[in-house]
């Protein structure tokens with residue numbers, strides 16, 4: 123059996139706040155193989171960023187703490203590494219791209235220096251080599267005039283260009299894995315497409331593994347191979363992008379799909395946002411977290427966590443509908459429920 | 462850049478001129494005159510001669526223009542009370558001690574204020590933070606003229622580590638510098654703490670963490686430089702308060718600085734001395750603020766002096 127590059131196993135993260143303990147991530151498991159792009163999707167607040175922070179060992183502590191599970195990278199459990207060894211993985215093995223390029227760069231440091239800061243540390247190179255590397259990285263991410271740009275400051279770059287710089291920072295040490303947390307959310311639509319194209323090209327050229335976090339299924343369809351759908355700190359469905367788009371198995375995924383604009387349909391369909399709000403993570407429900415908003419909720423859903431059902435090729439969903447004792451979905455639809 | 466500098470220097474001269482004019486008018490608006498204490502004893506003719514000697518018999522506007530004319534040649538005029546000496550002499554005399562005292566106090570305040578601020582911010586809501594904040598409250602609440610006798614009482618009398626007063630060796634400078642620096646340390650500590658806490662919560666700090674940079678280096682390379690910026694803008698007024706503080710502290714510690722001449726000048730209505738020292742301190746302050754602006758633009762790449770506005 124070949125080993126995954128990254129495995130998240132039953133990860134649990136809590137935050138202590140004045141209002142009590144928030145269970146932000148409640149047992150998330152998924153994996154990323156070499157050279158593949160995995161998308162994590164879900165509404166705002168479902169724990170996507172916290173999952174990413176946990177992989178990097180960047181959960182702010184206090185108030186946050188990994189209370190269960192583990193993160194395994196190349197066979198090493200990195201969630202329990204001492205800080206010093208973790209620093210050798212951050213940046214060099216796993217790079218990270220953040221959501222807001224306007225604030226992700228240090229305003230008083232030259233862009234080139236920011237790009238190679240980690241590279242200089244890990245490779246112990248000379249100033250000239252570092253500068254050459256910075257120019258090379260700027261060129262790689264498609265910034266024109268890299269020889270001039272390398273000595274400029276972030277305020278001299280536009281938002282899209284800054285995000286390219288942030289990507290250059292993430293790639294400067296040739297990491298095996300890049301985690302991009304909503305890398306295009308803060309950008310205009312045209313710039314979004316350019317940044318996605320860039321990520322896709324880099325992923326293919328460099329045989330990178332990418333975890334892309336988004337709440338936009340359009341982004342998923344564009345660049346991911348597999349996807350992980352999260353809801354209220356848990357994974358509700360996972361599988362290849364083709365399988366999940368063609369044959370979604372979880373009512374929450376159905377809801378997400380319904381709120382997606384369809385280009386293949388003639389008349390413009392109205393987007394249907396999923397009604398209701400996610401549950402309170404101070405006191406998460408004992409049963410299925412989606413029950414309060416689910417058109418198909420049954421008695422059992424509120425009492426017990428749904429088991430995970432496998433549909434082949436790694437396509438899985440956690441929903442009682444797929445239990446053999448449950449009524450057929452067709453029967454429920456016939457009984458007047460919306461699919 | 463040159464354009465900007467020329468403009469700035471012109472502005473500084475205008476500011477100075479306004480200060481001269483204001484001080485001149487206010488000074489003459491205060492009742493009394495340099496010979497008030499002697500006017501009972503001196504015959505009328507001698508008083509008149511004295512007035513004529515210092516041109517005090519001329520109308521005020523004439524006196525004002527004469528003063529300005531001399532000022533252009535950096536001549537601050539004679540002291541009325543100490544007949545043999547010019548104000549230039551007095552300033553030259555006292556400047557060494559005052560500058561040393563002020564400079565040392567400012568350096569102490571900046572270095573320790575920034576250091577305490579950083580320590581407090583990095584230990585937010587822990588013991589070190591509370592200690593630093595308690596000291597900061599004390600520093601703001603206790604003025605230097607209370608701090609000075611307290612320091613003398615403890616560190617010169619109860620525990621005779623330093624001389625009680627006067628000037629001479631470096632040991633003599635310690636207590637007055639501390640007395641002067643205490644308030645500014647407190648203020649800088651508070652500003653630096655707030656600024657540092659804000660900076661350490663910025664996204665670019667998280668970016669640096671994600672690069673695998675150790676915390677110490679993040680604090681030094683990304684934290685301090687950005688956190689110091691707002692504190693620098695605050696140094697101008699702080700140095701102003703420190704300079705005015707020297708008047709009192711020099712008096713308490715019997716230090717032969719400019720402050721002593723200034724305070725004596727006020728008691729004696731020695732017009733040229735009051736004017737001269739005020740102008741001198743104002744000039745220093747204006748130049749200091751100018752230098753701070755330049756330092757700021759050097760540290761913050763977003764601010765360039767060439768820019769027309771802001």
Ligand SMILES: Nc1ncnc2c1ncn2[C@@H]1O[C@H](COP(=O)(O)OP(=O)(O)O)[C@@H](O)[C@H]1O
Nearest residue numbers: 137144146165166167168169170171172173185
């Ligand atoms: N530093 C923090 N302190 C307290 N709660 C936090 C913190 N970071 C995240 N959370 C909580 O964790 C939950 C998940 O957040 P997050 O992972 O950022 O969501 P998203 O899926 O939108 O990225 C949220 O309910 C949020 O309130």
Ligand code: SF4
Nearest residue numbers: 410413416423441442
């Ligand atoms: S388990 Fe029940 S409530 Fe949850 S999604 Fe499935 S049907 Fe809906």
Ligand SMILES: [Mg+2]
Nearest residue numbers: 170171303304
């Ligand atoms: Mg997020």
